[in-house]
């Protein structure tokens with residue numbers, strides 16, 4: 450294996466079942482990673498297995514450029530109905546999150562006939578070159594891969610914990626003020642196609658923006674005739690307690706990029722957006738051999754059905770309250786936790802050496818993750834400074850396993866201090 454592909458946990462996983470993972474040595478782990486926020490319905494969900502097998506027996510590849518097929522067209526119309534963007538919508542499918550984001554940005558450029566994209570520092574949009582250009586973290590993602598596609602300008606995200614502000618309102622004012630300055634002075638609305646934003650920065654460390662940030666950003670884009678693209682690849686599909694995280698903030702974006710949980714781990718991603726945009730994309734200019742694969746799309750339809758039937762957004766909210774209470778207890782107990790934050794069950798702790806200076810405690814973060822693994826819990830790291838532990842349990846996890854995982858996290862922190 451190329452060392453370019455990193456592995457956080459030195460274990461070999463041979464089997465998964467809902468919130469549990471089993472390794473080759475017969476050890477069992479509670480999975481608080483969900484394959485980086487993907488298996489929202491847990492591992493090997495029996496109904497998803499059934500949906501995949503049923504579709505495998507009918508048709509597993511044709512390529513949408515040859516002819517259409519029911520799972521693709523049904524998923525396009527289901528998502529166009531379900532994604533809460535106003536007006537008529539269209540959809541297009543791809544294989545990965547990076548591809549969805551790239552295609553959203555490509556469509557924004559082509560339809561607006563404007564070249565620039567604004568993205569955010571600390572944002573992560575994927576590893577292909579255009580997605581990488583929009584990603585706002587240099588190491589380790591960009592090292593040696595330049596030149597990247599040009600005409601992407603990055604602005605600060607409202608990471609209020611690390612900005613010189615005294616309130617959320619001040620944080621929004623500061624950041625939106627800078628975005629406006631970049632949009633109107635460093636660039637111009639005449640050349641800016643879109644602003645792309647994560648409603649909560651995922652890889653950035655589960656940074657929840659102030660309540661009014663996205664609506665202020667939306668106002669700015671509407672006023673200047675610039676598209677607003679929301680990257681819901683990590684936040685979507687109920688993880689934050691709403692189907693789409695942007696629903697918490699009452700905005701009406703022009704396009705959303707979906708991936709990860711959309712087919713619970715089969716490779717599929719999507720862009721859903723206004724008909725005025727997706728309907729004007731030049732024929733043949735987007736797509737790909739595998740995009741919207743029949744098996745992945747059939748599973749994605751079943752995912753939507755189960756999410757609704759089992760009220761999984763509600764459940765994420767409920768589980769999230771339990772997690773938040775525990776993380777608050779941990780913050781009171783351990784002075785290395787600078788902040789805990791999140792929405793729904795998408796929650797994290799930021800580790801610091803000193804509560805006043807907020808110096809990132811990244812070695813400690815690695816040690817806690819290792820200690821947790823030794824005790825049977827798989828955790829994930831994140832953050833601008835790799836000092837955030839993010840919790841990504843499946844939404845189908847039992848309360849018992851959730852509590853067990855949280856108590857292992859507690860023990861792991863205690864063990865390293």
Ligand SMILES: Cc1ncc(COP(=O)(O)O)c(C=O)c1O
Pocket residue numbers: 485545546547548550573574575576647651652680681682683684708709
């Ligand atoms: C917000 C966001 N956008 C895009 C991506 C890229 O997705 P993929 O790894 O499927 O290309 C990720 C992956 O972590 C992500 O979190």
